[in-house]
Amino acid sequence: xxxxxxxxxxxxxxxxxxxxxxxxxxxxxxxxxxxxxxxxxxxxxxxxxxxxxxxxxxxxxxxxxxxxxxxxxxxxxxxxxxxxxxxxxxxxxxxxxxxxxxxxxxxxxxxxxxxxxxxxxxxxxxxxxxxxxxxxxxxxxxxxxxxxxxxxxxxxxxxxxxxxxxxxxxxxxxxxxxxxxxxxxxxxxxxxxxxxxxxxxxxxxxxxxxxxxxxxxxxxxxxxxxx
Numbered sequence: 001x002x003x004x005x006x007x008x009x010x011x012x013x014x015x016x017x018x019x020x021x022x023x024x025x026x027x028x029x030x031x032x033x034x035x036x037x038x039x040x041x042x043x044x045x046x047x048x049x050x051x052x053x054x055x056x057x058x059x060x061x062x063x064x065x066x067x068x069x070x071x072x073x074x075x076x077x078x079x080x081x082x083x084x085x086x087x088x089x090x091x092x093x094x095x096x097x098x099x100x101x102x103x104x105x106x107x108x109x110x111x112x113x114x115x116x117x118x119x120x121x122x123x124x125x126x127x128x129x130x131x132x133x134x135x136x137x138x139x140x141x142x143x144x145x146x147x148x149x150x151x152x153x154x155x156x157x158x159x160x161x162x163x164x165x166x167x168x169x170x171x172x173x174x175x176x177x178x179x180x181x182x183x184x185x186x187x188x189x190x191x192x193x194x195x196x197x198x199x200x201x202x203x204x205x206x207x208x209x210x211x212x213x214x215x216x217x218x219x220x221x222x223x224x225x226x227x
Contacts, residue, residue: 063113150196159187
């Protein structure tokens with residue numbers, strides 16, 4: 001294999017990481033701009049994996065000894081992704097989401113030292129997230145279109161047209177549903193700033209209707225499931 005061919009997967013992996021880091025920086029900047037007296041910290045940067053020279057296998061370690069997320073890739077669009085305790089060769093692999101037979105190379109966000117969000121793309125304005133809690137050895141089913149996470153209360157906000165839905169991360173039970181006159185394109189494109197604040201409220205900026213006029217509000221969010 002020539003040096004150029006060996007370098008090709010590495011260049012592709014670096015390009016994908018640059019895109020992920022840029023997207024995370026944009027989310028953090030927008031969230032920081034949202035109003036609110038009790039601002040939460042910005043989202044963490046995408047984790048840099050410890051990868052083999054060809055980029056085929058990457059470990060994303062937690063702060064706990066010998067636990068983390070693993071990606072084993074034949075290409076940028078054909079990976080096994082999962083989590084491990086102790087020996088990475090004995091990893092437990094995530095089942096692909098509905099409509100997918102393999103996973104692309106993931107972006108891993110350690111929301112805390114113990115809680116990882118592993119995000120995989122599924123097309124334009126589409127992503128799935130798996131959540132892994134290392135200390136309690138819990139993993140969630142895939143959650144679609146996650147826009148923000150409250151790691152302290154283990155809640156997530158997801159674009160589920162026609163509503164922005166707040167769910168418990170691991171049970172998936174709904175705790176709040178926010179419906180508005182979103183701009184054309186639905187929740188994913190209309191929400192421009194979103195942040196869980198420490199006082200239990202959600203700071204939200206969204207574009208309204210055909211005029212796309214920005215609206216900013218703060219909404220109280222319980223952690224108790226509805227009904």
